[in-house]
Amino acid sequence: MGRMMGFMLMGLIFLGLGSARAEDAPGRTMARQATAGMTPWITTDHANHEILRQKFTSGSDVTKACLSCHNEAGSQVMQTIHWTWRDPHSAEEEKIGKAGLTLNNFCISIHGNEPRCTSCHAGYGWKDKSFDFTDQTKIDCLVCHEQTGTYKKFPTMAGMPVDKPKKFGGKTFNPPDYNAVAQSVARPTRQNCGTCHFFGGGGDGVKHGDLDSSMFMPNKALDVHMDGKGKNFNCTRCHTTVAHDIAGRSYRTPAFETRKSLVEDDLTDKISCESCHTATPHRVGSKPNDHTDKVACQTCHIPSFAREKPTKMWWDWSKAGVKKDGKPYVEKGPYGKPVYMTKKGDMRWEKNVRPEYFWFNGSIETLTAKDKVDPTGEIAVNRPLGQQDDPNARIFPFKVHRAKQPMDAEANNLVIPQLFGNKKSDAYWKHYDWNRAVAGGMEKAGLPFSGELAFAETSYVFPITHMVAPKDNSVACAECHTREGGRMSAANLTGFYMPGRDTGGPLEASGWAIVLATLVGVVGHGALRVLARRKD
Template structure:
């Protein structure tokens, strides 16, 4: 091979000097290749580490295409030493990936704050935002941060500057055995623990096995939090639940394992650990570039791959693309396999049976009542509600006043028919009842999760609303009058997953009809078939009748004139 390369290079040379130069370059090339091949082998005389069950190593990945990685972490000596905690594993990761934690510190997955309000800490789970499922994380951090990609966030004094507090494993481990509950504060169980609330036993991770398994994040990694957010499978989003771990293409044409089999990162483009797709005041995408225009464009919108004219030229659906989001037609219903929670009434919480908390289950196998959470309702195959949406959302916070005489919208999409960036977009509405301060007319923070056996205020321990609210508001640094009541609230989630096959899209008549139109709740624009104006309708029918009369008179005139000519 070396002689062939030398001969080839000599033919390229125009004199002996260039021949010698190219020959030397060829020799160096071959030598480098041999060195790389040698370096790829396990050192001579060293025993290869045992391949733990469930771990896909680099050589297996090339054969199976199950997990594309460029480094077999089971062969790194630093990951073979004993570990006793997550921060110890992170410290080992940082010896090679020495910028990873610093990058992650700049992301919303770490801060839980919308970048647009980072100075005021208003929007975001770690700020003053409030919701109508678990209400707020303030004073409840040990439970809520089970879904945070960090270790040790137990109160407002969490060290966000610490690099070893970053949890690399929750996004990168591939064994499926790594769980961050019920120890709390983002730590996995330290010992075998039975959690009565879920009727499940949790086990401590085998730190070496999970550390050596790391690879690119998969649907399972993302789903650990995003499928189970809000306290259970399918509670929050409606289009994200455990059925999306291994969906078929009938459920989602992009992620279907019998179709394109996309992982989350295929569309949620990631740069320096910053994952595209947040929904707060800052839109996930500021423009609508396509990959045709810019191959570095994030793939977070449908147009990124399908362009703004996705249908055949000259077809009617293309005329809708500037005002109707792709999701509105291509996601006819959500929660098509597993049910999603649509109602949560906290005012019914606190009732016990035989002096003990209890739970009831509905026909879908989901909790319809829990002493610690109140009354709930679940649904399947839910039709979305539709709103004008430009990518930004407005959020109520604990500092905003409300009108308790009517349902309170905690979130609302920004947009209008006259906004060129707005599209008609599908949403899930999660409704419920939650406490508010009767005097200040503000929603309140509530201390739910017991911080220890001596915690006197946790609602899930003593079921005393006044004490739980007083503690939660003091923790947030906000006043509380001591008087509370319950108000109905609504919370919106954009629907963008569970894209159905093209033969199962929303039909034209489902929107363009006067009876039960999907767009019945949208006003401010004229939709043919749905809307009517008496004057315009009268003018239209007059024109039709006049045309008909004209045709009849013309025909009659032709008949009469033809008869006269014959005579």
């Protein structure tokens, strides 16, 4: 009976969802209004600027020319996380951010690994702690603004392009034609943003799950907003920018702090779904509108991630170091991706992955290499903040990447290994000595290491916000409102009753008790009426 009640409720919800998909849903109308007449400004043709016709020999020379006109751009860029790699709202002593002591469970930290990691920094030459963050000529304007597609930063040269042809990973990198790329500059496109953000973690789709090379020109089935033949939004369409500060989440700093729509405030950042679609996007009176105060739009409208390219879901550093015939080797598996590398250990890739779901208020708490951990269970290297009674929290989809990574077994903290470097360094990828690599990395980060090494199982989350599917492919009601194998795992989402999922509990029992008591009362009352008439 309880299961029947759940299915009846799901049926009603499904009917509401069907109505909500009608073309007259207010959210669609509001989104059209919000995006109508918003043709991006076009920069002047920089090929006509005399200052860009001089002979350039380096990226810094181009930056000097840029700053001669854009005289406030340098100071603006230096205030952004793209330059500092630090959460702008965290305290100095917390050291939250890539440039601080924050960790992940991919390549773990930049300390000692700067020349490799900073190939995606918006600057030139960050190879160690000596980098001068106050030198505006070290800002790389071209990586975000050039439009020839020929400008490349070499992967192991601290964000520097090559000055002569050089190979890496089977590709040849050529010196840029600085005049051509400087004269091509314009508003950033997906090519500019994706050059780094689609390849985070050292490969296509490694980290985020909803960002990979398929998003350079997706079709409608992959993303309804960025569809190359449809809306064709660039990243900056939603990640709006003021004074080079790009809207988006940053560690504990939410992507947005208010849930206003452009209908209420035309100056609001267009970074939330509500900013264009409002908080009641479906047809008036439809059931999905009742969910928006507790369920994020992404939860229903992104049924899976990594739908075209695989993403890494597991990485076991403890298995690294095994060689064949005395040499490092790579073994490939499904999708042509490595499942074992001497340099990195075991790994697993997956496609079309169903997200995991957590309460999320926009902030993420992150461990640092100073924090004590409990090694007896899975360690959350980062975790979403929020709970059911938080008015800013919604049930939100995440990619959860799990790994085994090194830790200090005596001090009980996760550690920073130096992975990249030359033979004279402590780099693991040169010597395959974990103790040496960790001692070297922790020393460079200014932290102690006891010498007692172990490996801990960890998790790391990424909010899923891209790869919005067409409405016909949104999550069906029964995928959540079900007892067996549903999306809304009771392990992550507790403390509330969900029809269909939570059948047989005290709440449902009390409800059916009321129904039964009512039925008994009605039948009893009717019987008494019949008996009374017979006596008359």
